[in-house]
Amino acid sequence: MNALQSTCVNFGIVSLLVAASNTVLAQSEPSALIDQHHCMFCHTNDAPFLAPSFQQISERYRKAPNARVMLENKLRLGGKAHWGDIAMPLPADRGGPITPEDAHTLIIWVLSQ
Template sequence: MNKYIALFALLSIFSCNKNLESDKESNVMLEEPAFKVLDSAAANKHEGLALIEGADCLTCHKIDSRVVGPSYQEVADKYTDADIDMLATKIIEGGKGVWGEIPMSAHKGMSEANAKKMVEYILTLKK
């Protein structure tokens, strides 16, 4: 069991720390297909959550616990609606230093509109 946990942790770190700037294209889904969003809407899911589930975000972030990066609830508690543009830019460009020294991968192919929908969902988790 412990070796599986260690293996998962290693895979998570490597996938989140992959230098996407040297790649011409990332493995991140650039635009969410309409049918997935519609399926999520039918299931009463926030569109931002559907986009998060379709990208690689849940490899490093969870709703209520830290993995490699902060939990979405921690992010929601720290920021407000006034920070939506800044946070969307962080998702697209990546960064490090706010939550520690492990960098968040850039998602250069993601649209600003989709990044904002993701942030809007995250901010709904404020306690």
């Protein structure tokens, strides 16, 4: 095997490892909460649909100080629109009230997208 071939083989193994670790990360998604509050009714991970995608939201806020707390409060209590004219509906109109702990879990997950 020449150097180029062995580099390709190594690269293949690294890609497999990366794919495997992505699968593990995906399982830590709080899917019960996401289902309960119908987040995916309006959002997707990567494509803007009725609402900004979670990747867009993460891109915008990941490095902003205090954004996490602001978003957790907004998820529970509502607030004015930051993306367009349509604000996110209140929890009562989605899946019911969200506890501070659940809001925290959800926003940590959104910001990890």
